[in-house]
Each structure stands twice: as C-alpha cells, then as structure tokens.
Amino acid sequence: MTKKTTYKxxxxxxxxxxxxxxxxxxLISETHRPEVISDIGGFGGLFQPDFSSxxxxxxxxxxxxxxxxxxxxxxxxxxxxxxxxxxxxxxNDIAVCGAEPLFFLDYFSTGKLNKKTAFDVVKxxxxxxxxxxxxxxGGETAEMPDxxxxxxxxxxxxxxxxxxxxxxxxxxxxxxxxxxxxVTGNGLHxxxxxxxxxxxxxxxxxxxxxxxxxxxxxESLLQIHPSYLKIIRSLKTREGVxxxxxxxxxxxxGNSRRILPDGMELQINWNNWEWPAIFKLIxxxxxxxxxxxxxxxxxxxxxxxxxxxDDKDDIISNFSSGVFDIFEIGKIV
Numbered sequence: 001m002t003k004k005t006t007y008k009x010x011x012x013x014x015x016x017x018x019x020x021x022x023x024x025x026x027l028i029s030e031t032h033r034p035e036v037i038s039d040i041g042g043f044g045g046l047f048q049p050d051f052s053s054x055x056x057x058x059x060x061x062x063x064x065x066x067x068x069x070x071x072x073x074x075x076x077x078x079x080x081x082x083x084x085x086x087x088x089x090x091x092n093d094i095a096v097c098g099a100e101p102l103f104f105l106d107y108f109s110t111g112k113l114n115k116k117t118a119f120d121v122v123k124x125x126x127x128x129x130x131x132x133x134x135x136x137x138g139g140e141t142a143e144m145p146d147x148x149x150x151x152x153x154x155x156x157x158x159x160x161x162x163x164x165x166x167x168x169x170x171x172x173x174x175x176x177x178x179x180x181x182x183v184t185g186n187g188l189h190x191x192x193x194x195x196x197x198x199x200x201x202x203x204x205x206x207x208x209x210x211x212x213x214x215x216x217x218x219e220s221l222l223q224i225h226p227s228y229l230k231i232i233r234s235l236k237t238r239e240g241v242x243x244x245x246x247x248x249x250x251x252x253x254g255n256s257r258r259i260l261p262d263g264m265e266l267q268i269n270w271n272n273w274e275w276p277a278i279f280k281l282i283x284x285x286x287x288x289x290x291x292x293x294x295x296x297x298x299x300x301x302x303x304x305x306x307x308x309x310d311d312k313d314d315i316i317s318n319f320s321s322g323v324f325d326i327f328e329i330g331k332i333v
Contacts, residue, residue: 062094083126269328
C-alpha cells in the first residue's frame with residue numbers, strides 16, 4: 001500500500017497554526033487604535049489614518065530583526081522579551097527621523113510551532129506596541145521544517161509611522177562646533193550578539209553570575225532594548241536640536257555619521273563615560289580589541305543627539321527620563 005503524505009506529515013500543521021492565531025486575538029486587539037478597521041485573520045491589516053493635523057504627511061517605515069539574540073532566548077527559555085526588543089528597535093529607527101509610530105507588523109518563522117513560545121513572543125509585541133502607542137495590525141506565522149531546526153525560530157518586524165515633511169529630522173542643519181550628546185542604554189540592545197556569544201559562552205552558561213555583573217549572563221544579555229520614543233518626543237522640538245541617531249550595528253560613530261552633512265566629521269571623547277559592566281566583561285574575557293568594541297557595540301550609549309553648543313547646557317539641565325542619563329560625548333568638526 002502506497003504511503004500517504006500530507007502537509008502535516010511533511011512538518012506543517014495548519015490546524016495548530018489556526019489555533020495559535022485564535023489564541024492571540026485579545027493580545028492584538030489590546031493594541032488597536034481607533035484608526036484600525038480590520039480584525040485579526042484578514043488578508044491585510046486595515047488602518048485609516050487621520051492626517052488632518054499634518055500639512056504634508058510623510059510615511060516613514062523600518063524593518064528589522066533581533067539577530068542572534070534569539071539564541072540567548074533559546075538557551076534561557078525566555079521568549080517574551082525578544083518581541084519587545086523588535087518593536088522598540090523598529091520604533092526607535094523611525095522616531096529618530098521625527099516620526100510617530102502608527103502600526104506594526106510581525107513575521108514569525110519556525111521549524112515546528114510551539115504555541116506557548118509563539119504566544120510569549122506575541123505577548124512581547126503587544127506590550128511594546130501598547131507602550132509605544134502603535135497598533136499591531138498584522139503578522140505571519142510560518143512553519144518551515146526544512147529551514148529551521150526543531151522549534152528554533154526567527155523574527156522580523158515592520159513599523160510604519162508619520163511625520164510632517166517640514167519636521168523631518170535628518171541632521172541637515174548640523175554645523176561645525178555642534179555638540180554630540182549621548183543618552184544611556186541598558187546593555188547590548190539587539191546588536192553585537194554574535195561576538196558577545198562567541199566570547200561569553202566559551203566560559204559561562206546563561207545561569208552563571210560573574211562577580212562583575214549583578215545578574216546572570218542570560219539576564220544581562222536579554223535586557224530589553226529600550227524605546228527612546230518619549231525621550232525623542234521631548235527633545236525634538238527644543239531649540240538647537242539638529243538630529244538623532246539610534247545606536248545599533250556599527251556603534252556610536254558608524255550610526256551618528258549617518259546624520260552628518262558632507263564634509264563634517266564626528267569627534268568622540270571616549271573618556272567621557274564608563275562602559276557598563278557587560279561590555280567590560282566581553283572586552284576582558286575575549287581580549288577583544290578596543291576598536292572592535294567600538295565598532296560592534298553601543299558601549300552604553302543607545303541614542304546620540306546633535307545639538308548646538310549654545311543650547312547644550314539648557315537641553316542637558318532640562319532632560320527628564322527617570323531611567324536614562326544624558327551627557328556630552330563629542331562634537332562635530
């Protein structure tokens with residue numbers, strides 16, 4: 001008798017996928033804004049924006065992933081943080097352009113769907129979307145057993161926001177002598193994990209607590225990539241603010257240069273702050289060259305702000321975060 005081959009026996013369980021989608025309906029609906037006019041399960045997410053307060057509305061989008069930070073999640077079994085990482089990373093990327101986030105879409109691909117794991121990831125999406133005021137209006141869950149091993153998975157996400165054309169922040173008004181301010185972060189965020197894992201997991205497990213840290217290796221590496229949206233909102237209309245850079249892959253210099261006009265350079269005073277403990281540990285354990293550390297990691301600065309020298313002191317003295325600090329780290333030459 002000829003063996004029957006089904007989609008399920010090939011590794012894709014449609015019923016499990018449908019059950020998962022049904023289980024996340026409440027999480028998704030909790031993020032919806034009045035502009036959302038579709039329910040979960042449609043072919044597309046429908047969003048009817050109100051641009052009446054904008055003179056020349058410009059849509060701003062960004063797509064990203066969380067990279068090999070996922071491997072740390074696999075090792076710890078903690079999955080509700082990486083969803084927050086992804087939303088916050090994408091929101092930061094459009095916020096530095098001056099945009100307000102409108103909606104977010106996710107992509108979750110795996111070898112075999114673990115509904116509990118996927119639920120925790122979407123719970124992270126939902127929480128971060130609510131915190132950033134953007135709607136989670138769509139997503140895709142795919143089982144691809146020939147690409148991913150077992151229950152391993154990958155994530156991607158896209159955010160769409162809006163900014164008035166005359167309020168786009170691109171650093172074009174930056175001048176020689178302007179000051180670069182740094183806003184602190186809380187760890188690796190979502191970049192540099194291939195190097196960090198290569199170094200740290202040669203010596204430690206995720207549960208180890210080195211004396212240099214106040215938490216385990218896993219907890220330190222899974223610190224949630226923060227959203228800087230509220231900070232950017234409070235600063236972007238202030239006199240003398242030229243532009244913002246989200247410090248991701250490429251480090252402080254690589255990302256801050258992206259908003260500099262031609263002919264201008266960045267001069268960073270690397271002695272103006274102390275590296276957080278996790279970066280010191282990576283540097284020491286792996287004997288990683290300082291230049292590699294600077295190019296790979298944020299080294300404790302998650303956001304840079306270019307401001308005029310005349311307004312620097314006022315901006316610093318009126319900075320209010322409650323979580324992060326701001327201070328001078330360089331200048332434009």
